[in-house]
Amino acid sequence: MLRLLLLALALVFALAGCAGTLPAVQRAPSTTLQAPPDAPLARVAQDAGLMPGQSGFWPLLQSDYALDARLAMIRHARRSVDLQYYLIGNDTIGRLILRELRDAALRGVRVRLLVDDLYTEELDPLLLGLAAHPHVEVRLFNPFVSGRDIHFGRFLNFVGDFRRLNHRMHNKLFIADGVMAVVGGRNLADEYFFRSKDANFLDLDLLVTGTAAPRLAQLFDRYWNSDLAYPLHAIASTGHTREELREAFEDQTSGPADPDTRAPEGTDAFGGLALSKALAERRHRFVAADAIAYADAPEKAHADPAHLKIEETVTYRFLGFLREARSEVVLFSPYFIPGERGIERLREARAQGITVRIVTNAMGTSDEPLVNLGYQRYRDRMLGMGVQLYEMSAARLTRDPSLKKVLGSTRGRLHAKMAFVDRQLVLVGSMNMDPRSAYTNTEIGVAIRSPALAELLFGALRLESFPGVYQVQLKPDGSGVQWVGRGDSDEEVLGDEPELGFWQRLKLRLMFLFVPEDLL
Numbered sequence: 001m002l003r004l005l006l007l008a009l010a011l012v013f014a015l016a017g018c019a020g021t022l023p024a025v026q027r028a029p030s031t032t033l034q035a036p037p038d039a040p041l042a043r044v045a046q047d048a049g050l051m052p053g054q055s056g057f058w059p060l061l062q063s064d065y066a067l068d069a070r071l072a073m074i075r076h077a078r079r080s081v082d083l084q085y086y087l088i089g090n091d092t093i094g095r096l097i098l099r100e101l102r103d104a105a106l107r108g109v110r111v112r113l114l115v116d117d118l119y120t121e122e123l124d125p126l127l128l129g130l131a132a133h134p135h136v137e138v139r140l141f142n143p144f145v146s147g148r149d150i151h152f153g154r155f156l157n158f159v160g161d162f163r164r165l166n167h168r169m170h171n172k173l174f175i176a177d178g179v180m181a182v183v184g185g186r187n188l189a190d191e192y193f194f195r196s197k198d199a200n201f202l203d204l205d206l207l208v209t210g211t212a213a214p215r216l217a218q219l220f221d222r223y224w225n226s227d228l229a230y231p232l233h234a235i236a237s238t239g240h241t242r243e244e245l246r247e248a249f250e251d252q253t254s255g256p257a258d259p260d261t262r263a264p265e266g267t268d269a270f271g272g273l274a275l276s277k278a279l280a281e282r283r284h285r286f287v288a289a290d291a292i293a294y295a296d297a298p299e300k301a302h303a304d305p306a307h308l309k310i311e312e313t314v315t316y317r318f319l320g321f322l323r324e325a326r327s328e329v330v331l332f333s334p335y336f337i338p339g340e341r342g343i344e345r346l347r348e349a350r351a352q353g354i355t356v357r358i359v360t361n362a363m364g365t366s367d368e369p370l371v372n373l374g375y376q377r378y379r380d381r382m383l384g385m386g387v388q389l390y391e392m393s394a395a396r397l398t399r400d401p402s403l404k405k406v407l408g409s410t411r412g413r414l415h416a417k418m419a420f421v422d423r424q425l426v427l428v429g430s431m432n433m434d435p436r437s438a439y440t441n442t443e444i445g446v447a448i449r450s451p452a453l454a455e456l457l458f459g460a461l462r463l464e465s466f467p468g469v470y471q472v473q474l475k476p477d478g479s480g481v482q483w484v485g486r487g488d489s490d491e492e493v494l495g496d497e498p499e500l501g502f503w504q505r506l507k508l509r510l511m512f513l514f515v516p517e518d519l520l
Contacts, residue, residue, distance in 0.1 A: 020145030020157065025234045029225045030137075032217035033080035033110055035177035040076040040279055042179045045209045048284040055212035056286030057446075057453055058272055060205040061460055063193040063406075064264045065274055066186060067093070069207050071261055072276040073176035074100045077109050082220050084114045084173040084444075086430070089189025090123050092259050097188050098130050099253040105135040114224055116169040117143040117235075121154060124236040129249025131232050132242040138232040139224065141169040142301050148236060166519075167301035169228075170441040172205075172430045173220055181208040181216045183293070183446055184428055185417045192415070194406050195259070199367065201334075201415035202392075202403075204457075206428050207275065212291045212446065219295040219444065226298035269460045289450035294318075294429075296442040314431050314445050315438040319345060321425060321447055328355045330420040330463070333433040334413065336360040337374040337517065342433065343381060350385045358382070359463065361414050362391035362470065362483075363508070364499030371434065373512045379472065379481065389472040390463070393498050396485055397468040412468070417445075423454040435518045470498060 035042045050056045060066040074081055074097075081104055088094045105111045113130070117140040120127070131138040144165065147153015158165050174182040184205030186192040194200045208216065223229060238245065263274040272278070272285040294314050310316050322329055322345065329349060336358060338346065349356050363372035382389060397412040398404045419427040429445025431437045463469075470483035475495070485492040497505060 020161075022143070022145060022230070023234050025231055027225065027229070027231065030112070031221045032082060032175065032178040032214070034214070035078045035080075035179060039078040039177055039179075041073065041078075041177045043282070044180060044279070044284050045286075047282050048209065048286040048288075050210045050286065050288055053211055054288045055208065055210035055291045055448075056288055057212075057291070057448055057450070058207040058286050059270060059453070059457055059460075060182065060184070060207055061270075061457075062264070062268055063200075063203070065268045065272075066182075066203075066205050067193050067261075068263050069182060069205075069275040070097065070174055071100060072274075072279055073174065073180055073182070074104050075276075076279055077104055077176040079177050080110045080112070080175075081177075082112045082114075082173075082175040082217065082224070083188075084169070084171050084220050084223060085188055086116045086168065086170045086172060087119045087187035087189055088115055088123065089187070089191075090126060091190045092195050093190050093193050094123075094188055095126065095253045096259055096261070098126055098249075101136070102130055102133055102249065102253070105133045108135060111136045112224060113138045114141060114169075114220075114229055115139075116141045118168050120148075121151060122149065124148060124232075124238075125245075125248060126252055127232055128236055128238050128240075129245045129252065132245035132249070139229040140232055140235055141223070141230075141298075142167060142228050143230050143235045145235065164302075166440060168441045169223070169298070169301065170430050170437065171223070171295060171444040173216060173444055175213070175217050175220055178217045179209065179213050181213045182206070183208060183216060183430075183444060185415050185430060194410075196410060199394075199411040199413060200407060201413050202397075204416035204418060204428065206446065206448075207286075208446070209286060210288075212293050215293045216444075216446075219293060222295070223298045223442075228298050228301055270456050287450055287453045287456065289448050289453060291446055291448040293444070293446045295444040298442060300442050308439060310438070313438060314429065314443040315433075318419065318427050318429075318431065318445060318447070321421060321427060322349070322419065324425065325349060325354050325421045326352075327422050328357075328420070330357045330359075331433060332359045332414065332416050332418045334361050334366070334415050334417070335368055335371040335432040335434050335436075337371065337434040338378050338382070339435055339438075339517070343378055346382060346387055347385055350387065355388070356386075357388040357390065357463070359390045359392065359414065359469065362393050362499065363497050364504075365392055365394040365411070365413055367413060369500075369508050370512055370515055373508060374434070374517050377517075380474070383472065383474045383481065390469040391472055391483065391498075392469050393485070395499055396470065399467040399487060403468065418457070420454055420458070423458065424451050425449055426453050426457065439518065470494070
């Protein structure tokens with residue numbers, strides 16, 4: 001046993017030399033370019049009837065409307081398109097977005113793309129091909145240095161430089177002409193737009209115009225110009241000419257499998273037109289509201305957690321908004337671990353008679369089941385306080401006819417991150433309610449004071465009658481928890497974790513013994 005331990009330690013120290021060294025680079029600073037007042041996107045706030053100083057919001061709940069909004073923004077941009085994402089897939093959606101960005105650049109639009117480097121394995125050729133076009137610059141946030149093209153090479157990097165590479169940029173932000181933005185939970189990959197053949201995420205973005213859009217653009221600029229954003233060419237090497245890179249990009253992003261990008265017919269779940277049609281007809285619907293946009297400082301990814309200024313994080317600011325509640329708090333978080341600090345906040349709320357409802361994924365539905373085990377540490381205590389817990393179930397989602405139609409044979413999972421306070425304040429962003437969002441990753445979010453927007457969303461979410469969730473309750477005899485699923489005419493009660501067998505539960509619990517909560 002001692003020899004095995006020594007060998008393991010020797011391997012770790014040997015790998016520490018495999019991480020590589022970040023290059024010294026010169027970054028040309030830049031800021032958002034705003035379109036003239038007569039540009040299509042610049043006219044939207046005026047067409048929507050927003051007053052000076054107001055922000056306008058429209059929810060993008062359905063994936064086809066969310067995709068149409070992004071494509072319309074790129075296609076109608078006149079001066080700039082700025083994107084900041086945790087993940088861009090090397091798949092149908094990812095390649096579609098990259099090709100559309102290329103087309104915008106060919107029209108003379110400046111394109112800035114900032115991507116977290118965790119999931120860029122095998123994506124370098126596409127990114128290099130895009131960056132080989134005029135008017136395009138790509139930067140990587142907190143990059144891996146060596147062995148980028150293979151999984152094991154990245155693993156060696158991760159082990160050798162864990163403290164740095166464990167911090168990721170989880171932000172999701174899409175800005176066009178500095179006057180219109182999309183912010184929320186969706187990454188740019190198939191599973192976020194119901195294009196995956198295996199599993200798809202139920203997610204939410206907000207289309208933003210008015211005063212909040214330039215504020216979001218300022219937040220993007222801060223990340224773009226930070227020391228943690230490295231020009232792609234300084235990290236990803238290539239022996240090809242720019243012309244060769246452009247030709248390879250064309251081959252990779254076009255072909256018979258091009259997705260259907262026609263605008264959705266009719267109106268969305270809230271009665272609004274797809275953005276492409278609204279722009280063509282100059283008929284825009286936005287909810288006017290006061291709002292504040294926040295983002296963690298990019299330097300959070302360098303900070304020692306022991307010295308992190310937690311009061312300046314998106315998590316802390318949003319928890320502050322939750323303290324404003326007088327009657328009700330509703331949280332949607334696909335990965336939910338309250339921690340002891342969160343438990344105290346929940347206890348305070350319940351002591352004041354505030355109704356608290358939390359929606360997360362069931363362990364058998366989640367794509368991160370170990371996180372669900374972290375949540376289970378607190379589940380009984382929350383139920384004992386009177387917190388109402390709901391867990392989304394992939395099997396039960398198919399009981400909703402509209403979701404069954406779009407999900408087909410794939411599994412559905414919650415990915416939306418939002419909160420409601422007294423149905424007066426709406427919080428939407430990239431942040432989960434877990435230690436990783438609080439202390440490790442960077443996040444972005446918007447706080448909107450709008451009963452009208454809250455009413456729109458609640459009407460679509462139908463939490464009180466939605467068949468896709470189980471309500472988790474303490475068993476009447478106090479021996480544990482049970483899952484209660486309610487339908488139109490029946491009630492289903494389970495005594496064990498839904499959609500998860502005994503051996504799966506055992507394997508996960510054994511793995512969980514070796515993972516500290518702050519890494520979940």
